Amino acid sequence: MLFEILHKLPIESILTCRAVCKTWKDHIRDPWFIEEVGNSCHQSMRLILKSLPGSHLTLLDIEGCRTRQIPIDEMLEVLQIMCTCDGLLCMASALNLDPVVIYNPITRERVILPSSSSSEQPISSHEVGIGFDPSSNKYKVVRAYTISEGRVKRFEIISLGERSWRRLNAPEGIVDCDGSGVVFYKDALYWTMNGGHSTLIVQFNLSHETFHMVSFPDYFPSDHASLGLIEVGGCLTLVENTGSVIKLWRLTTANATGDNPYFSLLDTYDMHVNWGRSSCEFVCALNQESYLLQVGFRNSRDRRQEYLTRYSPEEIQYSNLGIHGLPPSFKIVCFKPSLRPLPAASSVA
Structure with a gap:
């Protein structure tokens, strides 16, 4: 009965319940309970945001129209949120390889990953993703960075708890591409990469540690479109946004192992808006009928102001x-x- 009550509570209430008594505290810390809470349908999807720099994170509950500020220290203030998986945030700098921090904003635990062994500096871009590998039962972190001199793309990987990064062999065709985002979806990481006049989506299978290029139809993409990856109805979806028309492309795989992925057209919508100097990015699907947009404008002082719409x-x-x-x-x-704990390491703070 205690379990049935506790695991249906909001995560903030579960944390408060740890202070009731030792029995409740031990129950909430039990790995089985933590796993059940993480997989529970009673824990709704939230949104978390960060300004750069910023002294706190903001946890948003869209359904309840509530916000909660989470203070962070000086190290995290200058880092960006680059990816999320199972309630863990992967935070890093876009122009520096170190530090890379895995942070649970609910429990306030963090792991600072080992420094990169690469001595090739400076870099012009850096994207880091985190995902769970069910075959090894470990979280893996993969970074993609571009060396400024020669514009060479490098990939490195590390499992949480390991002491050093390993170099990955990058596939041909992306060595001179810049990344513009990474997401985790069903045992794989996906990068959106820009190379000259074309855009690539690169899949990295965490179990096999192999790369796959996601295929597009011959008439895709538009040169003037912005692209973003979101989850819609449990499926990874590519949003092609030209500013006035959007197209939603659903990721499909040819077999159960996820090899040979490709995009197929799902929906096309006229936005009926000329955004001009403004920007419009899709954040997520709120339900089957609506989406959350991050819309940015220039105000009268030519300063950028963003809203959620x-x-x-x-x-x-x-x-x-x-x-x-x-x-x-x-x-x-x-x-x-999530209450998911981070693995013990000498770098945990």
Whole structure:
């Protein structure tokens, strides 16, 4: 009965319950309970955002229209949220290889990963993703960075608990590409990479540690479109946004192992808006009928101001969520709170 009550509570209430008595505290710390809470349908998807630099993270509950600030220290203030998996944030700098930090904002635990052994500096881009490998039962972190001199792309991997990064052999065709984001989805990491006049989606299978290029139809993509990866209805979806028209492309795989992935067209919508100098990025699907947008404008002082807006394509309706206290500009990711502990290491703080 205790389990049935506790695991249905919001994650914040579960943390408070640890202070009731030793029995409750031990129960909440039990690995089985933590796993059940992480997989529970009662723990709704949240959003977490960070300005750069910023002295705190902001946890958003869209359904309840609530925000919660999570203080962070000086090390995390200058880092970006680059990827999330099972309630863990992967935080790093876009222009420096170190530090890379894995952080659970609910429990406030963190692991600082070992420094890269690469001496090739400076770099022009750096994207880091975290994902869970069910075959080894470990979390793996993969970084992609571009060396400024010669524009050479490098990939490195490390499992949480290991002492050093390992070099990965990058596939041909992406050595001169810059990354623009990485997401974790079903045992694999996906990078969006820009190379000249074309865009590539690269899949990295965490179990086999192999790369695959995601195929596009011959008429895709548009040179003037911006691309983003989000999850819609449990499927990884590529959003092609030209500013006035959006196309949603669903990721499909040819076999059960996830090899030979490709995109097929799902939906096309007219946004009925000319964004001009403004920007519009899809954050996530709120439900089957609406999406959350991160919309940015230049104000009268030519300073950037960003908002969160609900977009319903069938109704051609936009509505500002009116959430107060958001920073002028921020990075936002989908996030499911978790009590999952980080592996013990000498670098845990």
